[in-house]
Amino acid sequence: MKTILVTGYEPFGHTPVNPAELVARALDGVEIEGAGIEGAKVVARVVPSSFFTSIDVVRAAIAEVRPEAVVMMGEYGGRAMVTVERIAQNFNDGTRYGLLDNAGRRMQGELTVPDGPAAYYTTLPIRAMVRAMRDAGIPADISDAAGTFCCNHLMYGILHHIAMEGLAVRAGWIHLPHLPEVAALEANLGAPSMSAATAEAGVRAALAALLAHPADIDQPSVSRLQI
Numbered sequence: 001m002k003t004i005l006v007t008g009y010e011p012f013g014h015t016p017v018n019p020a021e022l023v024a025r026a027l028d029g030v031e032i033e034g035a036g037i038e039g040a041k042v043v044a045r046v047v048p049s050s051f052f053t054s055i056d057v058v059r060a061a062i063a064e065v066r067p068e069a070v071v072m073m074g075e076y077g078g079r080a081m082v083t084v085e086r087i088a089q090n091f092n093d094g095t096r097y098g099l100l101d102n103a104g105r106r107m108q109g110e111l112t113v114p115d116g117p118a119a120y121y122t123t124l125p126i127r128a129m130v131r132a133m134r135d136a137g138i139p140a141d142i143s144d145a146a147g148t149f150c151c152n153h154l155m156y157g158i159l160h161h162i163a164m165e166g167l168a169v170r171a172g173w174i175h176l177p178h179l180p181e182v183a184a185l186e187a188n189l190g191a192p193s194m195s196a197a198t199a200e201a202g203v204r205a206a207l208a209a210l211l212a213h214p215a216d217i218d219q220p221s222v223s224r225l226q227i
Helices: 019-027 053-065 126-135 150-165 195-213
Strands: 002-009 040-047 069-074 083-084 086-091 119-121 140-143 170-176
Touching: 002 019, 002 053, 002 150, 002 195, 019 040, 019 069, 019 170, 019 195, 040 053, 040 195, 053 069, 053 119, 053 150, 069 150, 069 195, 083 126, 086 150, 119 140, 119 150, 126 140, 126 150, 150 195, 170 195
Parallel strands: 002 040, 002 069, 069 170, 083 140
Antiparallel strands: 083 170, 086 119
């Protein structure tokens, strides 16, 4: 059976409970199946929300698990939907959010890979994944902005690793909204939220679509928001 490596970031900043960690833990060991597709088992890892260390942890997990695909997850406060990232850039700026990573590191303007390309595109079938989530009743969209903090950093770092090593592994990123209890905190008041159960259902549908589509669907993924 194939394996999908799913990662989720731990708490950080004003997020005492990260939906990415909860969803990753819930999916660990789950078998993703669907009509007409070869199933896959999920192996999940919770990743430290720290620059460079997170890349090392996921690189080690790839070497250990040898997955068919890597789907990394984090939280993006302020978004109301599950968003699948299209692009990761070789740039870090946590100061614009007023954030240090969990190791206390401040990054402003540094590159993840000094001699690396400016950006990498995801290799996941993102239109198919969004379509599957919407069909399952989960609000979802494609995002063209992964931010400049640890999520974008890890996505770029792993896509760079896969490219440099010539690995036959598809990889990309899913962002989840705040949990309701996190959106209720004074620091986050007014932000939209989504339950862990709803987010998990969305990611399950996205993983099934990943297995069903070696290449992305050639259909528009209509969006009402530019995110």
